[in-house]
Amino acid sequence: MKLPVYLSLLHTSEGTLAASLRQVSEGHGHEPDVHFICQILAAQCDVHQEALAPMLERFGEPGDDEPERLHVDGLSTTRSGPIGLLRDLQDLYLLASLVDITWAMIKQAAQGLRDAELLSIVTDCDGETAIQLRWLQTRMKQAAPQALILAG
Amino acid sequence: MVDRIAEIWGTRTPYARDELWPTRVDQVLAEGVDESDVERWVQSACVLCSNGCGIDIAVKDGTMVGVRGRSLDIVNHGRLGPKGLFASWQGVSNEDRLTVPLVRENGVLVESDWETAMQRIVTRSRNLLDDKGPLSHGFYTSGQLFLEEYYAQAIVAKAGIGTPHMDGNTRLCTATAAAAMKESFGSDGQPGSYVDIDECDAMFLFGHNMAESQTVLWMRVLDRIAGPDKPRIVCVDPRFTEVARQAEVHLPVRPGTNLALMHGLVRELFINGWIDQEYIDQHTMNVEQLRATVEPWTPEAVAETCGVEADDVRRAAEIFGTSERVLSTVLQGFYQSSQATASSCAVNNLHLLRGLLGKPGCGILQMNGQPTAQNNRECGADGDLSGFRNWENPEHVQQLVDLWNVDASIIPHWAPPTHAMQIFRYVEQGSIEFLWISATNPAVSMPQLSRIRDILSVDSVFLVVQDLYLTETAQYADVVLPAAAWGEKTGTFTNVNRTVHLSEKAVEPPGEARSDFDTFLDYSRRMGFTRLDGTPLLDWTGPEDAFAAWKECTRGRPCDYTGITYDKLRGGSGVQWPCNEEHPDGTVRLYRDGVFPTNPGYCESYGHDLLTGAPVGPESYQAVNPAGRAIFKTAPYHPAHETPDDDYPFRYTTGRTVYHLHTRTKTGRSPQLNGAAPDAWVEISARDAEAYEVAEGDIVRVESRRGHLTAPVRVSGIRDGSIFAPFHYGYWDEGGVPGGNYRAANELTITEWDPVSKQPILKNAAVRITKIADGTAASPAPTTTASRPVSTAGRGRGVLPTVGGPAAQAKETIAPVAPAMVVAEEEHS
Numbered sequence: 001m002k003l004p005v006y007l008s009l010l011h012t013s014e015g016t017l018a019a020s021l022r023q024v025s026e027g028h029g030h031e032p033d034v035h036f037i038c039q040i041l042a043a044q045c046d047v048h049q050e051a052l053a054p055m056l057e058r059f060g061e062p063g064d065d066e067p068e069r070l071h072v073d074g075l076s077t078t079r080s081g082p083i084g085l086l087r088d089l090q091d092l093y094l095l096a097s098l099v100d101i102t103w104a105m106i107k108q109a110a111q112g113l114r115d116a117e118l119l120s121i122v123t124d125c126d127g128e129t130a131i132q133l134r135w136l137q138t139r140m141k142q143a144a145p146q147a148l149i150l151a152g
Numbered sequence: 153m154v155d156r157i158a159e160i161w162g163t164r165t166p167y168a169r170d171e172l173w174p175t176r177v178d179q180v181l182a183e184g185v186d187e188s189d190v191e192r193w194v195q196s197a198c199v200l201c202s203n204g205c206g207i208d209i210a211v212k213d214g215t216m217v218g219v220r221g222r223s224l225d226i227v228n229h230g231r232l233g234p235k236g237l238f239a240s241w242q243g244v245s246n247e248d249r250l251t252v253p254l255v256r257e258n259g260v261l262v263e264s265d266w267e268t269a270m271q272r273i274v275t276r277s278r279n280l281l282d283d284k285g286p287l288s289h290g291f292y293t294s295g296q297l298f299l300e301e302y303y304a305q306a307i308v309a310k311a312g313i314g315t316p317h318m319d320g321n322t323r324l325c326t327a328t329a330a331a332a333m334k335e336s337f338g339s340d341g342q343p344g345s346y347v348d349i350d351e352c353d354a355m356f357l358f359g360h361n362m363a364e365s366q367t368v369l370w371m372r373v374l375d376r377i378a379g380p381d382k383p384r385i386v387c388v389d390p391r392f393t394e395v396a397r398q399a400e401v402h403l404p405v406r407p408g409t410n411l412a413l414m415h416g417l418v419r420e421l422f423i424n425g426w427i428d429q430e431y432i433d434q435h436t437m438n439v440e441q442l443r444a445t446v447e448p449w450t451p452e453a454v455a456e457t458c459g460v461e462a463d464d465v466r467r468a469a470e471i472f473g474t475s476e477r478v479l480s481t482v483l484q485g486f487y488q489s490s491q492a493t494a495s496s497c498a499v500n501n502l503h504l505l506r507g508l509l510g511k512p513g514c515g516i517l518q519m520n521g522q523p524t525a526q527n528n529r530e531c532g533a534d535g536d537l538s539g540f541r542n543w544e545n546p547e548h549v550q551q552l553v554d555l556w557n558v559d560a561s562i563i564p565h566w567a568p569p570t571h572a573m574q575i576f577r578y579v580e581q582g583s584i585e586f587l588w589i590s591a592t593n594p595a596v597s598m599p600q601l602s603r604i605r606d607i608l609s610v611d612s613v614f615l616v617v618q619d620l621y622l623t624e625t626a627q628y629a630d631v632v633l634p635a636a637a638w639g640e641k642t643g644t645f646t647n648v649n650r651t652v653h654l655s656e657k658a659v660e661p662p663g664e665a666r667s668d669f670d671t672f673l674d675y676s677r678r679m680g681f682t683r684l685d686g687t688p689l690l691d692w693t694g695p696e697d698a699f700a701a702w703k704e705c706t707r708g709r710p711c712d713y714t715g716i717t718y719d720k721l722r723g724g725s726g727v728q729w730p731c732n733e734e735h736p737d738g739t740v741r742l743y744r745d746g747v748f749p750t751n752p753g754y755c756e757s758y759g760h761d762l763l764t765g766a767p768v769g770p771e772s773y774q775a776v777n778p779a780g781r782a783i784f785k786t787a788p789y790h791p792a793h794e795t796p797d798d799d800y801p802f803r804y805t806t807g808r809t810v811y812h813l814h815t816r817t818k819t820g821r822s823p824q825l826n827g828a829a830p831d832a833w834v835e836i837s838a839r840d841a842e843a844y845e846v847a848e849g850d851i852v853r854v855e856s857r858r859g860h861l862t863a864p865v866r867v868s869g870i871r872d873g874s875i876f877a878p879f880h881y882g883y884w885d886e887g888g889v890p891g892g893n894y895r896a897a898n899e900l901t902i903t904e905w906d907p908v909s910k911q912p913i914l915k916n917a918a919v920r921i922t923k924i925a926d927g928t929a930a931s932p933a934p935t936t937t938a939s940r941p942v943s944t945a946g947r948g949r950g951v952l953p954t955v956g957g958p959a960a961q962a963k964e965t966i967a968p969v970a971p972a973m974v975v976a977e978e979e980h981s
Binding site for chain 1: 284285287288546567570573574577578581583678761763764766767768769790793856902903904905907
């Protein structure tokens with residue numbers, strides 16, 4: 001059963017996303033909406049991680065035959081300036097997309113298993129991840145024309 | 153005669169529920185002018201707050217010499233407040249007025265002429281458009297212009313230049329009102345009406361110090377309170393305001409915790425079954441989400457977070473839950489605080505849960521802060537698409553393309569409009585190089601003023617400022633354009649409860665000052681903006697042409713003006729939109745049938761996630777299709793982002809006093825008003841004053857992480873742990889710049905905004921105080937309102953009562969005519 005591999009992937013990815021959101025929050029303090037909302041989103045990721053913990057416990061360790069290049073790296077630094085902000089948000093978008101699609105895979109498995117507990121965790125969390133993506137996308141759409149056309 | 157500085161709300165005219173509010177005509181004339189000397193009375197409405205009172209301007213020898221309330225107007229039944237009485241005419245008839253354009257030469261503003269000034273503007277604007285495109289341009293507009301001016305400005309920006317960087321100072325005052333109504337009901341549009349005050353059994357004032365911000369509306373409430381069956385009043389405000397003094401329950405929440413309180417009130421309605429299940433089933437959606445979100449908020453949890461008594465939460469909820477007719481009003485205490493939109497939507501939710509909407513006495517008034525803020529929102533001078541259209545709906549964009557006959561690609565609709573704080577950020581970063589500010593004063597009114605001053609000074613931006621006076625902001629301009637004021641031009645504007653008024657020109661503007669309308673038309677003409685057929689984009693010759701065009705823009709939209717003409721507005725009273733074939737006399741209140749403008753093809757917005765501001769988007773919205781149902785929108789409570797700590801132990805909140813509007817450009821030039829509140833102060837509670845060993849009049853420094861101010865102390869009825877400062881006081885009468893002595897409240901405020909409405913959070917910051925010097929006299933804070941001293945304070949330092957004396961005498965004529973009735977048939981059906 002490979003579900004533990006994906007539960008572990010999701011758990012780790014939520015943590016990576018949370019850390020990266022906090023990194024961007026710190027690095028872009030002059031953009032107050034980015035600064036504060038990234039903190040709120042990071043806190044959501046923390047809650048998602050906590051929600052997953054009992055599942056990791058129940059389904060057990062993933063074992064040592066997980067696929068290659070399973071995990072992705074988060075942001076270790078932030079860039080500066082309007083283009084830098086755009087790129088950092090884009091990186092967050094990629095990380096959040098990984099989380100989002102992983103929730104979708106877990107949901108499929110939960111349905112296949114008819115596992116009500118796991119399904120309920122998915123239902124509590126995957127909507128918030130979708131909102132995170134929409135927020136990131138809108139913030140980028142707002143910033144892109146100015147950054148791509150006019151920023152020095 | 154009544155001293156209307158001392159007696160702010162004048163003489164009581166008590167009345168009972170379902171009776172008409174008696175008429176009382178208030179009048180002031182300049183010293184030495186007798187009623188028989190007045191040559192003409194010119195019809196208008198007051199612009200000294202958002203209430204929108206009908207007013208007549210007295211004219212003698214070509215100048216304004218006084219005002220009187222219009223007895224037949226449905227808004228005020230003849231009354232005027234102190235600001236209207238003393239500042240509306242004296243605030244513009246002043247020798248400080250700008251009379252010629254100014255241009256910057258060698259770093260200094262010098263007198264010039266219109267040709268030179270406009271040529272400079274157009275040259276810079278044209279060069280930037282050619283070199284860098286429309287995104288190099290930004291417009292920061294106002295809540296003070298007329299409808300016709302906003303519509304001209306909106307068309308110029310959206311269809312002439314094509315920039316999304318346009319917003320009004322309405323972002324600071326009323327953006328959350330609009331946002332909350334869009335989220336809950338699908339579109340902007342005030343559900344209730346002032347007449348609901350006459351008909352209600354209970355009133356809830358949420359962060360709304362109505363007694364000081366809309367004095368005439370408060371007179372109506374006071375007259376009900378003085379009547380035989382007074383409404384039960386509940387007040388949510390950290391200060392002991394006049395509203396709180398009249399309230400049966402006062403909830404002095406900690407600044408920044410509104411949403412927790414609202415969750416508690418909503419939860420009580422569920423727990424006690426004070427809901428209308430049939431209304432909920434037929435006319436709303438998402439009730440289960442609401443129930444789940446508020447579930448943890450017991451009265452005890454609210455008490456812990458908000459610093460109020462649990463039993464008071466229960467009592468307030470019981471009043472809401474059991475009164476037959478409830479009217480709610482909401483203002484800056486919610487709009488300028490954290491989680492503004494979620495908290496304001498919670499008020500809508502309370503009413504939806506009980507079905508208390510669209511019925512006599514059962515209104516919601518999501519208030520405005522400024523007299524013409526409503527028109528700014530309608531026309532889209534706040535960046536929205538004109539006529540409450542949805543920028544995410546291609547059909548709505550196409551409607552504007554057809555109306556304006558321009559290429560579809562020019563109208564910016566690819567992303568949300570750029571809100572004010574973001575516009576200033578782009579100026580700071582150098583990507584907006586042309587900023588046009590009309591009739592607003594961000595150098596005093598925006599948060600974190602040291603930063604705003606830096607932004608206005610950046611070399612890369614060409615700054616145009618259009619105003620009556622050389623404001624703090626105008627001093628940074630490259631070109632200053634002298635504007636004609638209220639009473640010096642004709643146009644219409646609309647108040648909080650959708651009442652449209654005509655304001656006629658009474659006198660000539662001073663010198664070469666021009667109406668903003670003429671200036672925008674001139675700019676458009678000089679820029680050569682055209683329609684697809686080659687005709688001028690704005691081919692209007694006067695404001696009435698603009699009004700006719702606007703009517704077409706509103707046809708079929710919630711704010712339908714098609715049944716209104718200038719002639720219909722002349723004489724008599726203002727008219728409430730929608731006014732069209734179906735509603736020829738206007739509409740008293742919206743949503744009588746429980747059908748809301750949430751249809752996906754019709755709504756103004758698809759809504760947002762209230763915690764983060766992430767948009768719902770067209771696909772998701774259409775998938776759940778509200779189809780005319782209202783939407784319960786909510787979010788989990790989140791503490792304010794800046795809360796007190798060891799270094800900054802106080803919660804800081806800002807606000808207004810009854811005697812001033814905004815940055816005092818008009819009220820500061822009225823001797824009566826300026827005398828009543830001549831200078832800044834800060835308020836502290838008696839317990840905190842004792843702990844910090846400060847007394848009435850002592851000079852303190854109040855400091856946040858961003859700046860400080862120095863002012864004398866008033867020991868007032870504010871809640872413990874909070875500091876209040878009035879936001880009116882800038883520097884124009886103190887040499888123009890701070891000069892080392894800071895007194896503006898916004899020196900301290902934080903650069904942060906609500907994620908949905910983008911309204912800056914001006915009412916919550918962490919500060920510390922330090923005593924600088926012993927006082928030599930009492931503070932200048934008025935004694936007549938929320939800033940009144942608490943009885944234990946003063947400690948030998950005599951606080952004199954605020955009075956106006958002989959210059960502040962107004963004539964009040966009680967019941968000269970029968971009260972005006974709202975004309976719509978629905979009221980009597």
